[in-house]
Amino acid sequence: MGQNQYGKAENRVVRIVRDGATHHIKDLNVSVALSGDMDEVHYSGSNANVLPTDTTKNTVFAFAKEHGIASAERFGIHLARHFVTSQEPIHRARVRVEEYAWERIGTAGEGGHSFVRRGQETRLAQITYDGQEWEVVSGLKDLTVLNSTDSEFRGYAKDAYTTLEETRDRVLATSVFGRWRFNWTDDAQEMPDWETSYEETRQHLLQAFAETYSRSLQQTMYRMGARIIDHRGEIDEVRFSLPNSHHFLVDLKPFGLENDTADGAVYFAADRPYGLIEATVLRDGCEARIPADLTHP
Known part of the structure; x- marks a missing residue:
């Protein structure tokens, strides 16, 4: 077996925090890829070391609630650390994030809950963790x-x-x-x-x-x-x-x-x-x- 990985791609996560009449929005597209001791699932079909991709999807949404989304990079760091440290067969996690920017229409308090997408620009982040070293590319x-x-x-x-x-x-x-x-x-x-x-x-x-x-x-x-x-x-x-x-x-x-x-x-x-x-x-x-x-x- 050569290099391999698996995970859940393009999990669309929107988190809205209500601060009175002023709301704050984070809009992400999160893709998770995991690799490690995965030879047997390819050779024999044994899923003993495979964390379901559905679980990785659920984790993304649960972490958005539990940890919040301070930034695309920090959110990716929380996820990558979790997958590598909680599952022994997983040796490396890569989390890629696209963030879509929204601008508030009007001032906070007055129109503080109305937004417009800002152009076509997309923010990017990739976080890779192997249990010892981080690599963050924005x-x-x-x-x-x-x-x-x-x-x-x-x-x-x-x-x-x-x-x-x-x-x-x-x-x-x-x-x-x-x-x-x-x-x-x-x-x-x-x-x-x-x-x-x-x-x-x-x-x-x-x-x-x-x-x-x-x-x-x-x-x-x-x-x-x-x-x-x-x-x-x-x-x-x-x-x-x-x-x-x-x-x-x-x-x-x-x-x-x-x-x-x-x-x-x-x-x-x-x-x-x-x-x-x-x-x-x-x-x-x-x-x-x-x-x-x-x-x-």
Whole structure:
């Protein structure tokens, strides 16, 4: 038997805490994968070491009530610790969490129970525990950003099949899929403030995107990762996967129109094919550990 795992994927958990007229909502999609001494269930069909996936589902919901959901990371830590320490055959637990953000409509007390989903961005967390060491990877996906100028693309290699024209002024847009690995690995260490870390890391990557005069999406991506490493001491590794959402100036000359970038330019937003730019930014002395193909669940 090679590597194997099992569990319950995509448990949709919504917890609502009522603080008088003001309510607080946490909306998660939780996937649990367990591995350990599981050879016999594959060889002979013996389920003696198998905790039912239905039980893992029930545990997710019970823990949401019993422990609350302070953050996606902390909730995943509670679950991973429970599965590894309560079941001897289970040696490793991986918990992946997607969190969907809701914003309150109106002020607390007045409309304190009404919410609207915030865009398409999804917060991510993956917690892995083997009974001794933790690995926590947080991140986000579907964070769509765009710079309408301060981006160029020129001086690139050309061959017989190159048709793309150089430009000194272009639209730069992408949908960010980013993950970052924490250097918290041991219960003896002080645990990061997961909520603050997420919000500030997100803000740093946005600021880097906005403030970088871009000569390539690669350059912008590196600046985003480097800014996070420079400002967030709890993070050792950042990995981005950024599609280049191309915006092409439309040729309006057949209609007697000049499509001038200085005067209300019109673009065609192409969704495919697209350039896909990926890279990892590391703190000095650290090794890359986030898988290039990390997906959810």
